[in-house]
Amino acid sequence: MARIVLEGLTKQFGAVTAVDGLDLALADGEFVALLGPSGCGKTTALLMLAGIYKPTRGQIRFNDVVVNDLPPQDRHIGMVFQSYALYPHMSVFDNIAFPLRLQRRPSDEITRRVREAAALVQIDMLLDRRPGQLSGGQQQRVALARALVKRPMMLLLDEPLSNLDAKLRVLMRAEIKRLQRQLGITTILVTHDQVEAMTMADRIALLRDGRLQQLGTPDDLYYRPANTFVAGFIGTPPMSLLTARLARVDGRVVLEGDGLRIPVPADVAARLASRTGDVVVGLRPEDVQLLPAGGAGQMEGRILDVEPLGRELVVAVTVGQQIVTVLAPHGFAGRPDEPVAMAAPDRRLYLFDPDTGTAIV
Amino acid sequence: MARVVTTGPAVPDRRSWLTAEDVAALARRARRRETAGRTAVYTALALLSLPIIVPYLWLIAASFSRRVSYGLLPSGFTLDNWRFLWVANLGFVSGTTGRLPNIWQVVWNSLVLAAGTTVIVVVVATLAGYFVSRHDFRRRAAFLKGALMLQAFPGITLLVALFILLRTLNLLNSVAGVVLVIATLHLPFALFVMKGFFDGIPWDIEMSALIDGASRLRAWYTVLLPQVRNGIGAIAMFSFLWGWTDYIFVLTFILRRSSWTMALYLNAIIGEYRFVDYGLMAAVGVFYMIPSLLFFLFTQKHLMQLTLGGTKA
Numbered sequence: 109m110a111r112i113v114l115e116g117l118t119k120q121f122g123a124v125t126a127v128d129g130l131d132l133a134l135a136d137g138e139f140v141a142l143l144g145p146s147g148c149g150k151t152t153a154l155l156m157l158a159g160i161y162k163p164t165r166g167q168i169r170f171n172d173v174v175v176n177d178l179p180p181q182d183r184h185i186g187m188v189f190q191s192y193a194l195y196p197h198m199s200v201f202d203n204i205a206f207p208l209r210l211q212r213r214p215s216d217e218i219t220r221r222v223r224e225a226a227a228l229v230q231i232d233m234l235l236d237r238r239p240g241q242l243s244g245g246q247q248q249r250v251a252l253a254r255a256l257v258k259r260p261m262m263l264l265l266d267e268p269l270s271n272l273d274a275k276l277r278v279l280m281r282a283e284i285k286r287l288q289r290q291l292g293i294t295t296i297l298v299t300h301d302q303v304e305a306m307t308m309a310d311r312i313a314l315l316r317d318g319r320l321q322q323l324g325t326p327d328d329l330y331y332r333p334a335n336t337f338v339a340g341f342i343g344t345p346p347m348s349l350l351t352a353r354l355a356r357v358d359g360r361v362v363l364e365g366d367g368l369r370i371p372v373p374a375d376v377a378a379r380l381a382s383r384t385g386d387v388v389v390g391l392r393p394e395d396v397q398l399l400p401a402g403g404a405g406q407m408e409g410r411i412l413d414v415e416p417l418g419r420e421l422v423v424a425v426t427v428g429q430q431i432v433t434v435l436a437p438h439g440f441a442g443r444p445d446e447p448v449a450m451a452a453p454d455r456r457l458y459l460f461d462p463d464t465g466t467a468i469v
Numbered sequence: 470m471a472r473v474v475t476t477g478p479a480v481p482d483r484r485s486w487l488t489a490e491d492v493a494a495l496a497r498r499a500r501r502r503e504t505a506g507r508t509a510v511y512t513a514l515a516l517l518s519l520p521i522i523v524p525y526l527w528l529i530a531a532s533f534s535r536r537v538s539y540g541l542l543p544s545g546f547t548l549d550n551w552r553f554l555w556v557a558n559l560g561f562v563s564g565t566t567g568r569l570p571n572i573w574q575v576v577w578n579s580l581v582l583a584a585g586t587t588v589i590v591v592v593v594a595t596l597a598g599y600f601v602s603r604h605d606f607r608r609r610a611a612f613l614k615g616a617l618m619l620q621a622f623p624g625i626t627l628l629v630a631l632f633i634l635l636r637t638l639n640l641l642n643s644v645a646g647v648v649l650v651i652a653t654l655h656l657p658f659a660l661f662v663m664k665g666f667f668d669g670i671p672w673d674i675e676m677s678a679l680i681d682g683a684s685r686l687r688a689w690y691t692v693l694l695p696q697v698r699n700g701i702g703a704i705a706m707f708s709f710l711w712g713w714t715d716y717i718f719v720l721t722f723i724l725r726r727s728s729w730t731m732a733l734y735l736n737a738i739i740g741e742y743r744f745v746d747y748g749l750m751a752a753v754g755v756f757y758m759i760p761s762l763l764f765f766l767f768t769q770k771h772l773m774q775l776t777l778g779g780t781k782a
Contacts, residue, residue, distance in 0.1 A: 160676050180679040187680045193673035197695040210682035254681070 110170045110261040110294055111136050112157070117166035119152050119318075126152040128318040129166070134262075137292040139285075141309035143299055145341070149318035150298045154264050157296065159183045170261060181210075186255030190267035192247045194239035200226075200250050201235040207258040225257040228287065245276045252287070262294040269304060281307055302342050306330070314338055331456075336465040339390045339458060345422050348391045348432045351462060354384050363389055366428025368407040370452045376459070379469045387468065390458030393435040397451040398423065398442070405449025407432065411442050425450065531751035543748075550748035554756070569737060570726045578644050579730040582719070583712035583760075585648035590659045590708035591701055593652075598663025598700075599689060603675075620657040624650075628721055635722055642725045647718050655711050659704040666700035667693065706768040713760055731757045 117130040127149040134140050142150040155161045157168060159180035168175050175183060194203050204225055208218045226232040229249040239247055248268065255263060268284065269277045285308050288295050299305050305312045306326040314321045314329060314337075322334040333339035339347045352365035354372075361377035363370040370389070372380070399405045409427035414436075421436045425448055434450060442448055459468040486492055531537050535545030553572050601613065631650055632641070640646030670693055678688035694701075716732040723729065729737075735757055738750050 155676070158676070158680050160679065180676070181682045181684060183680070185680055187677065189673040189677060191671055191673045193671065193677035195674065195678075195692055206678075206683075207681040210687070258682070 111172070112262060112294055112296075113167070113169040113172075114153070114157075115167045115169070117153065117156060117168065118164050119149070119156060119161055120164045126318050127156070130313075130315075130318075130320055132313055132320070132323065134294050134296070137294055139288050139295045139297070139308065139310045141297045141299060141305035141312045142315060143302060143305040143312050143341075144315035144321075146300055147317075148315040150300075150315050151266060152318075153315075154187075154266055154296060154298045157262075158185055158187055158264055184258070184261045185264060186258060186260035186262070187264040188248070188251045188255050188266065188268045190270055192239075192251040192271075194247055194250055194254075196239050198238075199235065200231065200237050200239065200242070203239065203250055204235075204253045204257050207254065211258070221257055222253075225253040228256065229253045229283075244272055245280065248272065248280060252284070256287070256291065256293075260293070262296065263288070265295065265297045267299055268297070269299075270301070277304075284308065302344070306342075314341060316341075332467075333390070333458065334467055336388055336390070336460045339460070339467075343392060345393050345433045345435070347458065348393070348396075348430075349460070350389045350391070350427070350430045350432065351386055352389050353386055354380065356384075363387070365430075367409055368427055368452075370406045370457070372457065373454050376457060376469050380459075383468070386462045388460040388462050388465070390460060391432060391452060392456060392458075393422065393433045395453035395456050396432060396434045397453075398425075398434055398436050398440065399449040399451055401447035401449050403449045404451075406452045407450040409448060409450070411444050411446050411448055413444060414440075414442065423448075528751050528754050531747055532755045534748055534751075537747035537751075547748075550746075550752035551756075553749065553753060568726075569734065570729050572734070574727065575729050575731055575734045578728055579713055579732075582644050582648055582651075582715070582730055583709045585645065586652045586655075586712035587705050587708045589648065589652040590656060591705050593656060594659035594663045594704055595694075595697070595701060597656075597660050598665075598697075599667050599693065601660065602664045602667035616657040616660055619654075620661075624654045625717060627654075628717070631718075632721060640722075642723055642728055644723070644728055644730070647715070647722050648712065650718050650722070651711055651715055652708070655708060659708065662704050663697065663700050666697040670696050702768055706764055709764060710761055 112132075112134040114130050114132040117127055117132075118125065119127040130149075130153055132140070142153060144150050152161060156163050159175075159178060159182075163176055170183075195206065198206070201222055204222045205218050208221060213221075222235070223232060226235060229252050231246060231249045231253065234242060234246060234250075239250065242250065248271075251268075265284070269280055272280060281304060288308075297305065297309060306329075309326070311323060311325055312329055313323045316337055322329055322338045324332070329338055329342045333342065333347075336349055340349060350365065350368065352363040352368060352370070355362050355364045360374075361372040361380060363372060396407075401408070407425075407427050409425040409432065412424040412426045412431065414424075415422040418438075420438055421440050423434045423436045423440065423442065425432045425434060427450075432450065436442075460466060461468055486495060527543070531543040532550050533546055533548070534543035535547045535549070537543050553569070601609070606612075635641045635646045635650070638646070640649070674692060674696075675688055678692040679685070683691065714732065715730075716736070719730045719733055720736070723733065731753075735750070735753050738746065738753055
């Protein structure tokens with residue numbers, strides 16, 4: 109078990125900077141997700157932790173010891189790959205035993221520990237099979253057992269669930285979380301799936317183009333996004349981001365735009381101080397309420413599209429030149445091209461700087 | 470589903486069938502056509518393969534025949550043609566231009582040539598194939614193009630240069646010299662085959678082995694090598710046959726009879742000016758084919774893998 113610290117971690121491939129000054133500290137036993145779109149540098153960061161890539165700059169410390177120059181075989185890390193990377197010519201038993209054999213453990217100890225690890229992930233009846241004879245979920249369990257059998261200092265998971273079907277993914281999500289809690293092992297999960305990150309991790313590090321956008325708990329990222337990228341990335345359907353103008357009418361602060369006029373709550377207005385001009389307004393789809401056209405709404409528009417999701421509907425509404433996404437309850441009967449009004453939330457109004465994208469309040 | 474036309478003709482049309490009888494008639498017609506088509510294909514293939522199969526059958530028949538009339542029709546059974554296997558000194562054989570060396574010496578030389586080629590090609594191509602597949606080095610593309618060009622080069626055009634080279638190295642008249650030449654000329658092909666097999670193994674598996682605690686070398690032979698077995702089998706087979714069947718290089722570089730290989734032995738029996746002992750020639754020919762046949766029999770599977778390319782998990 110270990111505390112892991114990344115400090116100013118940078119990796120360049122020629123002129124391309126894959127990871128740019130990443131700072132991250134994991135407490136012993138913590139579960140952190142590296143989240144981001146493909147190409148954001150999260151896998152590169154993971155491979156630097158594993159020792160496959162050497163950092164261009166910065167430090168990796170395990171329990172305060174700098175391990176930058178330690179080769180992968182000496183890092184005591186367990187890793188599960190997206191492809192599982194099982195050895196196809198070896199039986200399940202031999203796959204799991206491989207790390208122990210390399211440590212030259214006595215054979216009775218190997219047998220015992222392989223059986224323990226297999227039991228932990230519930231594949232003890234498959235030990236004689238070859239990886240090719242297993243289903244995707246079973247292969248995944250073998251990969252987990254192989255990563256855990258050597259009792260590593262930390263566990264690295266690289267998109268471990270993306271090759272599984274939807275049902276199995278939910279199951280394995282819970283399973284991996286249970287194992288991580290039970291073993292108390294410091295874990296880093298790399299994923300592009302925000303649901304995976306939100307449900308499994310204690311904290312999430314959201315990356316974009318190699319740079320850390322925000323580090324925090326799932327609630328932090330959802331309710332207190334640091335910038336428009338975080339706001340738009342976290343949440344399905346994503347937050348609507350509209351451009352509006354800050355205006356002061358009768359001493360009150362109001363957001364004005366084509367088809368919208370939203371009063372800003374007094375406590376928020378107080379923190380805006382004397383700021384004027386354009387801002388980016390963020391509205392979560394579940395916070396916006398659909399009203400009959402011509403009502404007392406703060407936004408007016410036309411329905412662009414309605415997507416039924418069963419329990420609720422995703423309604424896209426054109427407001428001026430911009431689009432607002434709204435989650436409507438089951439039973440909403442609006443049709444495309446019909447006019448509609450909307451009420452903006454009082455409490456959860458997100459405001460961002462239009463130039464830098466950072467959160468204002 | 471089916472679009473049924475109300476007024477169907479007596480002979481059912483495939484677009485307007487109506488009753489179960491119509492369907493049965495159409496099914497019968499389909500079966501008839503399939504049988505006829507298959508018969509035609511098999512007949513054509515059989516006729517096409519005759520020119521290949523007949524000479525082999527003739528060779529085997531002739532090797533056990535007393536006479537071969539007009540050099541064409543074998544007749545009468547005998548094992549006499551195979552006497553080269555047990556008579557130490559054949560003496561003057563009609564058609565040969567001198568005394569033949571002992572057959573077992575010749576077989577040994579051929580085996581050394583074939584096995585030597587195999588060892589060099591397999592070891593070098595497996596190591597180099599891995600390196601070329603996994604490492605990016607300066608002028609990698611140029612190296613691969615160059616190797617490909619070398620393969621396209623007809624080896625025969627190098628005969629004179631190679632002769633001078635081998636003489637300088639004092640390797641003329643030795644099987645070792647020919648081994649080096651054949652192995653070198655065929656290495657590019659083997660290199661590309663092995664590169665292809667290594668390319669087929671995902672990086673993840675190698676990284677995983679490193680993280681599991683293996684050194685690079687250890688990962689190579691415990692995790693990667695077992696997965697390219699089929700490639701190794703294929704190039705081993707090819708290089709064995711290249712060595713075993715080579716004619717032009719042994720003919721040019723080996724003048725001493727004690728270093729003769731099977732190809733030169735057979736060549737001597739066919740002779741140049743006089744009568745040919747067809748029976749003896751056929752027997753030696755059949756004997757010469759045996760290793761090739763055995764090899765194909767046992768390694769077909771690897772060969773098939775080659776066309777599929779790479780391994781699967």
